[in-house]
Amino acid sequence: MMFAIAALALLVTMGLALVRAYAGPTLYDRILAVNAFGTKTVLMIAVLGFLMGRPDFLDIALVYALINFIGTIAVLKFFRYGDLGRAGGLDEPEDEA
Amino acid sequence: MIAVLLDGLSWILLLGGAFFVLTGGVGLLRLPDVYSRMHASGITDTAGVGLYIAGLAIQGGFTLVTVKLLLILVFILFTSPTSTYALAHAAFTGGVKPIARDGSRAPLLDRRDGPSNR
Amino acid sequence: MKAGVRAFSLGVVLFATWILLSGHFTPLLLGLGVASCAGIVFLAMRMDVVDREGFPVQLSIRLIGYWVWLLVEIVKANIDVTRRIWSPRLPISPSVFHLRMSQPSELGQVVYANSITLTPGTVAIRLHQDEILVHAVAEELGEDLAGGAMDARVTRLEAGKS
Structure with a gap:
């Protein structure tokens, strides 16, 4: 019961994040929404592990947290440079806010 | 007796976590621009994740399950600011301007010498 | 070491x-x-990443005291921003501002910037030499940060005089 409510709140929030990912308007809004979605997925897997009495789900949650982080960085880097192999340089923008 | 108390505590923690996670989701929709929405995402990543993990850890007890939960928490607390910073920096360099509530450009202030008294 | x-x-x-x-x-x-x-x-x-930056054991014990302080700050900021989000009028006043960082090394600056971002309501956007560009969701949160309490804490954490 308790875990079901926790999982429901996560599902609702994941839906909200999906709405933001669909609505945009900028690319960065979408990446932010997907990143938030990923964080909730990690929690969701952990809660499901308890809900189903399978604590080994936590290992999957841990790995998913890793993938989510690397994925966000990789997408950002890809859109910045169009190449994942390039070493990130310190290029400063010219104009202020 | 103790078991009932712990169960109640974990109920409260999970409900609190659910509330903060929902807050993050609502903020993600309500706030006006990508920078403001990062704050909403920050609520989910700190309060939401923290309370959820705490609630689950009480259910787990003193086992390896709890250790793994705490590792997930620590990991998220370390990576979330890093990816948020990368996102903010990318958005800023990409030319996205921060906007205020009424849709105008948010002010750029100089607080290098302490708080400005406006 | x-x-x-x-x-x-x-x-x-x-x-x-x-x-x-x-x-x-x-x-x-x-x-x-x-x-x-x-x-x-x-x-x-x-x-060549096992150095003061890649594996900062020199911070080990003082770091715990700092985390406790940061946890309290995060809780306060969470309550504040949560109230703003649920309030029907949406009482936010986003602003972007420059701050000066007093940390001598990049490690301290990164700890400071990450602490700013981890606290809801403020996000670090850009670090440049000893200046940092911050986005705050509300004026008051920005004023608090500019008060310099967190900056001084991180500097002391790094210098070892806590």
Whole structure:
């Protein structure tokens, strides 16, 4: 019961994040929404592990947290440079806010 | 007796976590621009994740399950600011301007010498 | 701290993590764990990241005190921003501003910037020399940050006079 409510709140929030990912308007809004979605997925897997009495789900949650982080960085880097192999340089923008 | 108390505590923690996670989701929709929405995402990543993990850890007890939960928490607390910073920096360099509530450009202030008294 | 000691303590921390994650204690699996930890330490030393920045053990104990302080700040900021989000009028006043950082090294600056971002309501956007560009969701949160309490804490954390 308790875990079901926790999982429901996560599902609702994941839906909200999906709405933001669909609505945009900028690319960065979408990446932010997907990143938030990923964080909730990690929690969701952990809660499901308890809900189903399978604590080994936590290992999957841990790995998913890793993938989510690397994925966000990789997408950002890809859109910045169009190449994942390039070493990130310190290029400063010219104009202020 | 103790078991009932712990169960109640974990109920409260999970409900609190659910509330903060929902807050993050609502903020993600309500706030006006990508920078403001990062704050909403920050609520989910700190309060939401923290309370959820705490609630689950009480259910787990003193086992390896709890250790793994705490590792997930620590990991998220370390990576979330890093990816948020990368996102903010990318958005800023990409030319996205921060906007205020009424849709105008948010002010750029100089607080290098302490708080400005406006 | 000598490089060898630092590398050894990295190996110990890695192996402790490995044991906690695996939960198996047969000689074969323990051996494999030791081997993989040694491999990681070797790779890290080859990449030259086992230094004051990559593995900052010099902060170890003071870091806990700082985390407790930061936790209180995060709780306060969470309540504040949550109230703003649920309030029907949406009482926010986003602003972007420059701050000066007093940390001497990049490690301290990164700790400061990450602390700013981790606290809801403020996000670090850009670091440039000793200045940092911050986005705050509300004026008051920005004013608080500009008061310099967090900046001073991080500087003391790094300098070792806590």
